[in-house]
Amino acid sequence: MTTEKPKLLIIEDDKGLQSQLRWHFDQYEVFVAGNRDEAITAVRLNEPAVILQDLGLPPDHEGVEEGFHCIREISSLHPDAKIIVMTGNADYENAVRAVAMGAYDFYQKPVNAETLDLILQRAFHIYQLEERHRAEEETRQGPLQDVIAGDPAMLKVCRMIEKLAPSNVTCTLTGESGTGKEVLTKALHRLSPRNKKRLVAINCAAVPENLMEAELFGYEKGAFTGAAKRTQGKVEMAQEGTLFLDEIGDMPLVLQAKLLRFLQERVIERVGGREEIPIDVRVVCATNKNLLEMTKEGTFREDLYYRICEMEIHIPPLRERHGDKLLLARHFLKMYNKQNGSNISGFTPEAVDTIDSYAWPGNIREMENRIKRSLVMCDDKLVTSDDLGLHSNESTFLNLRQVRHQAEKSAIIRALGMTESNISAASKLLGVTRPTLYDLMKKYNIIVN
Numbered sequence: 122m123t124t125e126k127p128k129l130l131i132i133e134d135d136k137g138l139q140s141q142l143r144w145h146f147d148q149y150e151v152f153v154a155g156n157r158d159e160a161i162t163a164v165r166l167n168e169p170a171v172i173l174q175d176l177g178l179p180p181d182h183e184g185v186e187e188g189f190h191c192i193r194e195i196s197s198l199h200p201d202a203k204i205i206v207m208t209g210n211a212d213y214e215n216a217v218r219a220v221a222m223g224a225y226d227f228y229q230k231p232v233n234a235e236t237l238d239l240i241l242q243r244a245f246h247i248y249q250l251e252e253r254h255r256a257e258e259e260t261r262q263g264p265l266q267d268v269i270a271g272d273p274a275m276l277k278v279c280r281m282i283e284k285l286a287p288s289n290v291t292c293t294l295t296g297e298s299g300t301g302k303e304v305l306t307k308a309l310h311r312l313s314p315r316n317k318k319r320l321v322a323i324n325c326a327a328v329p330e331n332l333m334e335a336e337l338f339g340y341e342k343g344a345f346t347g348a349a350k351r352t353q354g355k356v357e358m359a360q361e362g363t364l365f366l367d368e369i370g371d372m373p374l375v376l377q378a379k380l381l382r383f384l385q386e387r388v389i390e391r392v393g394g395r396e397e398i399p400i401d402v403r404v405v406c407a408t409n410k411n412l413l414e415m416t417k418e419g420t421f422r423e424d425l426y427y428r429i430c431e432m433e434i435h436i437p438p439l440r441e442r443h444g445d446k447l448l449l450a451r452h453f454l455k456m457y458n459k460q461n462g463s464n465i466s467g468f469t470p471e472a473v474d475t476i477d478s479y480a481w482p483g484n485i486r487e488m489e490n491r492i493k494r495s496l497v498m499c500d501d502k503l504v505t506s507d508d509l510g511l512h513s514n515e516s517t518f519l520n521l522r523q524v525r526h527q528a529e530k531s532a533i534i535r536a537l538g539m540t541e542s543n544i545s546a547a548s549k550l551l552g553v554t555r556p557t558l559y560d561l562m563k564k565y566n567i568i569v570n
């Protein structure tokens with residue numbers, strides 16, 4: 122096993138000091154540069170964790186400008202590196218300037234080996250901690266990388282998806298149109314052991330009722346006029362993978378019975394066929410309808426409801442995801458900048474206000490479309506409300522009672538999100554009693570699992 126030594130770059134033009142330092146720091150893999158150009162090349166090639174840099178670099182031995190220039194370049198090239206600046210004895214002012222510019226620490230000459238050792242050890246330690254944190258962040262985001270979320274309630278949804286992924290539990294994602302049900306289903310499939318097989322989706326609202334059975338279960342040759350050859354249905358195509366039944370609330374009642382049979386017995390029969398085909402799929406459903414209401418109205422089978430909602434995950438609408446609006450806006454801005462080759466740097470303060478207060482009835486789909494369009498409309502470096510097709514007055518609430526209700530409801534949802542729906546903890550956070558919180562939850566129709 123090889124143990125790599127941590128990398129240290131020394132930027133120092135004094136040859137004597139160079140070799141002294143190189144010799145002293147033999148526990149590190151040391152690179153040496155005598156000027157800015159050599160330093161930049163060494164940073165590019167070796168990505169050192171820690172850099173020990175003299176501020177007086179040639180050709181400006183006596184000054185500090187070349188040294189500052191070097192710090193700026195390294196900071197943008199390798200922002201994670203810890204730069205320790207070496208300055209002259211009484212040059213406290215420039216040392217502080219260097220730190221303000223992005224250096225991690227400073228050290229005043231003449232060199233005292235013990236002190237310098239300690240400063241370097243600490244810098245390497247911090248670098249390693251940060252590196253570990255970055256690696257953890259990357260793996261934590263892993264397959265949920267396409268799902269942008271910062272809001273506590275949404276983070277909870279993401280954690281649930283991660284927990285459910287390895288199991289075979291049938292899940293139903295509920296939420297308004299455009300909240301990300303499909304995106305989360307894809308993440309669930311990607312995280313599951315079935316990810317080598319297909320995720321097959323069927324939109325139950327888009328298939329005409331008379332074709333639904335054939336679409337789901339397939340058909341044999343000659344089963345009906347036009348059935349020229351045996352054809353697999355979506356269920357069979359998803360064999361060993363995941364079957365995504367989108368808009369399940371729109372499934373006709375007759376088909377609901379057939380779907381229930383399949384979910385209970387895990388076999389299908391193609392239309393016009395007699396053979397029972399065993400099926401192994403994980404089923405995920407999505408709907409923007411209230412299925413429980415529908416069972417009461419008799420438009421959705423109660424037995425099917427309980428079968429598909431072994432786990433129900435509610436995706437909150439964008440207007441309730443505090444903090445996510447700007448996070449998503451910036452994400453789409455970056456994404457479409459890249460796609461269009463444009464370089465719009467952000468939003469005007471007034472556009473930020475509008476994004477934050479607008480109710481986003483079309484949720485994330487609407488946000489994506491508006492940002493995409495704004496990049497085409499934008500004449501400047503910053504996107505305005507006009508570019509987004511929104512006017513500030515559209516987004517402001519008009520009466521005080523409404524503002525108060527909205528704020529109160531948001532605070533409660535936020536507190537519940539932050540406390541994982543623990544009523545005692547949430548009421549403490551909000552500074553109200555438990556019964557008051559229950560009353561408010563009832564008033565605003567906030568339900569927790």
Ligand SMILES: Nc1ncnc2c1ncn2[C@@H]1O[C@H](COP(=O)(O)OP(=O)(O)OP(=O)(O)O)[C@@H](O)[C@H]1O
Pocket residue numbers: 267268269270296297298299300301302303304305367407408409485486489
């Ligand atoms: N958390 C998210 N991060 C990034 N993009 C998202 C997120 N949620 C949704 N989107 C994007 O928003 C759009 C709508 O998402 P999606 O189709 O998953 O919504 P939906 O709830 O399934 O909508 P519908 O009910 O209308 O089918 C997609 O383009 C998707 O990529």
